[in-house]
Amino acid sequence: MDDAMKDNARQQPSPAVLALAAKLFDLARHGDTETLAAYLDAGAPADLTNDKGDSLVMLAAYHGHAATVHTLLGHGADPNRVNDRGQSPLAGAIFKGSAEIVRILMEAGADPSYGTPSALETARMLGRTDLLPSLH
Template sequence: MTENPQQPQDQPAPQLTEEEMAYVVSLFDMAREGRTEELLPAVQAGVPVNLTNGKGDTLLILAAYHQQEDTVAALLGAGADPDRVNDNGQTALMSAIFRGNEAVVRALLEAGASQTAGAHSAADFARVFERTDLLAVLEEYPAR
C-alpha cells in the first residue's frame, strides 16, 4: 500500500513563521526593486516563479509594473507565466502598458503574452489609459 503524500483534508495547512513570512514578502520587494541578482537564485532554488501575493500579483506583474526590465527578462527566462491574472483582472502586459514601458511590453509579447488575457484586451487597456503609442507595438505581434 502506498502512502498519500497529500495532506489530509481535515488538517489545516501549516502556517509560516514570522521569519518565513518576512522572506516571502522580501521576494516581492526584490521584484519591485529590480533586485534580480537576489531574486533569481531564490527562484532557481525552488521558490515558485509564479508566486503570488495577497492581491494575486505575481513577481512578474510587480516587476513589469515597476519597470524592472532585467527582472522581467529573468523571470520570463525562468518560466514565469506572462498570462497570470491578478485579483483585479490584470496581467503583467497590462502593467507594462499602464506604465508606458515599451521595452517591457515587447519582452512580454516576445515571451508569448496573450493580448486578451485578463479583464480587458491589451489594446483596450492602452486606449483607456491613453497609452495609444503602444498600440502600434501591440499590432506588431499576432494576438493570442
C-alpha cells in the same frame, strides 16, 4: 489534534516562509534581479503571488524593471497570470508606458486580449496608441 486541524496547520505557511515571500516580492518590486535570480535558481517559485494575486512578474513589470521581468520569464513565470482584479502584467506595463517591458512580455507569449481590462483596452483607454503596434 483532529485531521481537519492538522490539514489547516499544514496549509498555514510558517513565519519564516511568509518573511521569505515578502522578501521576494520586495526584490521584484525594487528590481533586484541578481538576488531574485539566486532565489529562483535555489527553487523559489517564479509564479509566486501575494495576497492580492500580484505575481512577481506583475510587480516587476508595474515598477519598470525590464531585466527582472526577463529573468522571471526565463525561470518559467507565466506572462499571462492575472491578479485578483483580473489585471495582467502586460496591461500593467501599458499603464506605466514601458515599451521595453511590453516587448519582453509579448516575446514571452503574453496575450494582449487577456485580462480585465485587457492590454489592448488599456492602451486605447489611456491613449497609448504608440504601444498598440507592439501588441500585434
